[in-house]
Amino acid sequence: MQDEPTPTELIKAVADFLRNEITPAIKGHNAFKLRVGINALDLVTRQLTLADDGDAAEQVRLKQLLGADGSLLELNRVLSDKIAKGEVDLQTPGLSEHLWQTTMDKLAVDQPNYGSYKRELGNK
């Protein structure tokens, strides 16, 4: 068992330091790069916090949709293949809901400020 603090706590502490102490001191192109770097750390924090639950729920949905078992990657390959062949489509019960939920869970990690995501959160 690894000791505390957790990876999430460590990354958050570094991101806060860069945001609050370093950002005001940096100018020009490096200021842009610093912002991208802080965004990356924030993304990692969100992934560490949210992805386990999202992935588990996705796997349950995929198993039910496909009637098959496998890793998340394998199941996504099977689903992709079936969509490409036209064996499942938006008329297939559960597919649209599955794609929506999976995509919403990705956006919650990748870009929670993206306009379309915020709109769809409100529409739920």
Added chain:
Amino acid sequence: MIEAELGRCVAAFYPGATGVTGAAKLSGGASQETWSFDIVHAGGTSGAILRRAPPGYGASPGRAAGLDAEATLMQLAHDAGLPSPRVMHVLVPEDELGTGFIMQRIEGETIARKILRDEEFAKARPLLARQLGKVVAGIHGLPAAKLPKLREITATKEIADLDREYRSFGWPRPVFELALRWLRERDPGPSQEVTLVHGDFRHGNLIIGPDRVRAVLDWELAHFGDPMEDLGWICVNSWRFGEIDKPVGGFGSREDLFAGYEETGRKVDPDRVMFWEVMGTLRWGIMCCGMMQRFRQGPDHSMERAMIGRRSSETEIDLLRLLAPRA
């Protein structure tokens, strides 16, 4: 050090030029660079832009029209009265600057967030969609006989290209599969009318002033094809920067864009525009995945590229909004 070569170069084509000053690199990958500088002459200074492939980088990669073609297209657009910089000089080997061209620098803004939010552009914003419709119609109407040699793209070919590129990543994306399937089922086939297509008509490639569109830049992806492609591309949600209810670049409506386009006598096919908007959304998503590939394989191991890889999910939600809207 580029100022010495530029100084010799401008002396040869600009009457009374005594040198250049303030040379600054605006952007550049390994094979293509953009420089801003001022030509010094008796009457003062004139702003100029150099677009070049440095010596040793002759051939243009894959899809690019090539710098010679870009120069020709910009000059044709300028001559037709479209907002486009005047091309001052096409580089020759004696310039020792590589291949490319020098054009007039046009002042204005290209950064979308400023154009969409700054008070300076408040008056321009409601006018832009209609103006851009007219401008892009002008591009589609450029005289065919004078156009340079460019590749031709059909919807069928574009779908096949995107399919191949997506599969090369070896990473399953059910939403992209759904979009590819949707596009294939609705492929309208070869366009009845084939025109010049700008190919990258969107924020970043448009210089906007406080009153109007001042210039269309970056003809790197110009080709022959379905003119509706340009109208679909500028409506892709990725260029709305949060203003998602204003489909044209976050500042205007499709109705205004189409009205400007049809003012010139050309016709819009809204279904085809929507088809190309879906294609464009998928295309940007696949481009984001491509950035992530280049990050992994190097040589550009930058966190910017890595983070763009994480923007492909934005196009997935936009594709779902287009193809499977929730009630």
